[in-house]
Amino acid sequence: MRSVITGVAAFIIYLLLTMESGSIGLWSPEELITGAILALAVGLIGGRVLGKGGADYKKLLNPRRWATFLVYLVGPFFFAMFRANLDVAYRVITGKIKPGIVKISPGLKSDLAVTLLGNSITLTPGTLTVDIDKENNFYIHWINVRNPKPSPEEVCGRFPRWVRRIAD
Amino acid sequence: MSAFVIAAIFLGFYMLFCLIRVAAGPTVPDRVVGVDTINTLVVALMVLLGTFYRQVIFIDVAIVYALLSYIATLYIAKYLEGSPW
Amino acid sequence: MVIFIYVLLGIGVLFNGLGSFALLRFPDVFTRLHGATKCTTFGSIFTILATVAYGFWGLARGVQGDLTLAIHALLALVALLLTNPTGAHAIARGARRSGVLPKRAVVDAYEGYKYEEGKE
Numbered sequence: 001m002r003s004v005i006t007g008v009a010a011f012i013i014y015l016l017l018t019m020e021s022g023s024i025g026l027w028s029p030e031e032l033i034t035g036a037i038l039a040l041a042v043g044l045i046g047g048r049v050l051g052k053g054g055a056d057y058k059k060l061l062n063p064r065r066w067a068t069f070l071v072y073l074v075g076p077f078f079f080a081m082f083r084a085n086l087d088v089a090y091r092v093i094t095g096k097i098k099p100g101i102v103k104i105s106p107g108l109k110s111d112l113a114v115t116l117l118g119n120s121i122t123l124t125p126g127t128l129t130v131d132i133d134k135e136n137n138f139y140i141h142w143i144n145v146r147n148p149k150p151s152p153e154e155v156c157g158r159f160p161r162w163v164r165r166i167a168d
Numbered sequence: 169m170s171a172f173v174i175a176a177i178f179l180g181f182y183m184l185f186c187l188i189r190v191a192a193g194p195t196v197p198d199r200v201v202g203v204d205t206i207n208t209l210v211v212a213l214m215v216l217l218g219t220f221y222r223q224v225i226f227i228d229v230a231i232v233y234a235l236l237s238y239i240a241t242l243y244i245a246k247y248l249e250g251s252p253w
Numbered sequence: 254m255v256i257f258i259y260v261l262l263g264i265g266v267l268f269n270g271l272g273s274f275a276l277l278r279f280p281d282v283f284t285r286l287h288g289a290t291k292c293t294t295f296g297s298i299f300t301i302l303a304t305v306a307y308g309f310w311g312l313a314r315g316v317q318g319d320l321t322l323a324i325h326a327l328l329a330l331v332a333l334l335l336t337n338p339t340g341a342h343a344i345a346r347g348a349r350r351s352g353v354l355p356k357r358a359v360v361d362a363y364e365g366y367k368y369e370e371g372k373e
Contacts, residue, residue: 009310015330016324016328016332017228017324017325018320019320019324019327020320020321024373029369030287037260077330081291081295084270084291084295085271085292085295088271088275088287088292089268089271089292091270092274092275092278092288094280097279097280097284099281099284099355100355101349101355115339118338118342119335119338119339122290122291122341122342123290123294123337123338126287126338126341128283128287128290128341129345129346129347130283130340130342130346130349131345131349131350133312135265137333139284141286141287141345141355143287160270169255169258169307170352171262172261172262172303172304172307173257174260175265175300177269177328178266178269179266179269179300182270182272182273182319183270183273185273185276185277186273186276188277189276189277189285195282195348195353196351197348197351197353198282198285199345200344200347201276201282201285201344202276202284202342203356204289204341204360205272205276205289205293205346206263208293208294208297208333208337209269209273209297209356211297211329211333212265212269212296212297212301213298215300215301215304215326215329216300216304217320218326219305219307219308219322220326220328222322223342224321224322224325227322227325227326227329228277230313230329230330231325231328234329234332234333234336235294237335238336238337238339238340241266241340241343241344242339242340242343244344244347245340245343245344245346246343246347246349247347248321248344248347248348248350248351249346249347249350249351250350250351
């Protein structure tokens with residue numbers, strides 16, 4: 001099952017890369033055959049390596065999670081990223097910083113959710129993920145510490161709730 | 169459109185800042201941060217040049233460069249940690 | 254449409270410059286990572302979006318080969334968005350575990366935290 005999903009994903013990426021090359025739809029027959037062979041090889045080899053968290057693969061097939069992910073990406077995430085850049089610009093120009101490493105425990109379970117929240121935290125205002133321990137506690141470098149023992153809402157707003165809806 | 173090549177010249181100019189940091193950084197992680205920033209700028213620059221010269225192969229090279237430089241960064245970070253893998 | 258592309262390019266170049274300038278301005282590794290990662294990722298998103306807009310504009314005018322340009326640029330953008338924050342996280346963890354302390358820190362919850370050798 002994992003191999004099939006990996007292979008189909010590889011085939012779609014290959015089709016996107018070789019668009020406008022021929023006459024069958026947008027592709028030439030040579031490209032289609034080469035892509036199928038390569039996707040088969042990638043699926044057989046990569047499926048075993050990539051799918052260690054077995055349950056995560058079933059979540060990737062759920063269209064509602066994808067829709068929530070897209071809404072999250074263009075809505076709150078992009079807005080937070082814009083604010084983050086204005087914030088960093090302000091700090092670059094004035095040089096006012098008050099850094100520190102704080103610990104939060106958002107209580108996520110799956111690896112996919114932890115990865116998504118870690119990447120979101122790195123790209124949003126004044127925070128940078130430094131380490132994650134076994135109980136999924138986040139160690140975060142915060143550029144403007146307001147509270148030495150913060151709750152997750154203070155550091156990253158509503159992101160844990162969104163991430164739980166998408167991937168946990 | 170010549171705006172693309174002007175933007176590319178700007179990005180090339182910014183790489184000098186990063187090179188100063190790579191040369192002057194007091195610790196090794198400082199230099200790695202400089203190299204990582206140069207990698208991101210190179211990807212953006214290749215996409216702009218590919219649009220200016222209308223060569224799709226430039227953008228293909230940019231995709232491969234982004235993935236390979238990411239793996240190199242992970243490798244250096246693991247080496248800095250000093251943990252076995 | 255031309256003005257729209259100019260605006261996108263201008264925003265991208267501005268934020269890329271801020272990110273590179275932050276490398277020189279900030280005092281230690283972690284704050285430099287803040288500036289470098291956020292600003293260069295955001296700037297690169299806008300420069301690549303300028304390329305995508307140019308590609309779709311060319312498609313609307315019927316120029317051959319511009320759709321390929323836009324789709325490849327979008328794939329480059331996806332690769333950049335996935336890899337950039339993860340790389341920054343890896344550098345931060347490597348730096349902290351190799352003993353680089355954050356300068357001027359008011360709190361350090363990582364102090365005294367022991368990680369087990371060879372495990373994630």
